[in-house]
Amino acid sequence: MSIELIVLDVDGTMTDSRITYSQKGDEIKSFNVKDGLAIASWRKLGRQVAIITGRSSEIVARRAKELHIEHFYQGIHNKKEVLENLLEKLDLSMENVAAIGDDLNDLQMLKAAEISFVPRDSSVYVDKIANVILTKKGGDGAVREMIEYLIIKEGLEEKYLALWD
Numbered sequence: 001m002s003i004e005l006i007v008l009d010v011d012g013t014m015t016d017s018r019i020t021y022s023q024k025g026d027e028i029k030s031f032n033v034k035d036g037l038a039i040a041s042w043r044k045l046g047r048q049v050a051i052i053t054g055r056s057s058e059i060v061a062r063r064a065k066e067l068h069i070e071h072f073y074q075g076i077h078n079k080k081e082v083l084e085n086l087l088e089k090l091d092l093s094m095e096n097v098a099a100i101g102d103d104l105n106d107l108q109m110l111k112a113a114e115i116s117f118v119p120r121d122s123s124v125y126v127d128k129i130a131n132v133i134l135t136k137k138g139g140d141g142a143v144r145e146m147i148e149y150l151i152i153k154e155g156l157e158e159k160y161l162a163l164w165d
Helices: 033-044 058-066 079-090 104-112 124-129 142-153 157-162
Strands: 005-008 048-052 071-073 097-100 115-118
Touching: 005 079, 005 142, 033 048, 033 142, 048 079, 071 079, 079 097, 079 104, 097 104, 097 142, 104 115, 104 124, 115 124, 115 142, 142 157
Parallel strands: 005 048, 005 097, 048 071, 097 115
Antiparallel strands: none
């Protein structure tokens, strides 16, 4: 089975898990542009991307829109249940899923996915069940590292590099 869908948590994976508030109360997050390029490339290869995050944020909605991520769910308590519903809609199975998360609210989703990734700075409890502990921290290229791992695993290197010829 091939990996057709990657599922991304946000805080602690796409970001460094910090939330900054301005004087006016605006929320500020930083995203890694290298992660964004890898996500866009994965999509150009005909694969799919979903964001399933526990918090709700206009900033994350904007980032998902920028990256043309169609499957975007925020404010989610049970990430595994949302993933199962999405798979039914897409006619895929857990064998087609790679997921990344960093904390306890990702645990059940990571256990269910065919292959699970965690950033270097994730919770020790998710480290224990992850298939791959990445060398990068959340927000510091962990998503890029995950995607490039999958590019190699799926034998897509030639197509991946050809995107940039």
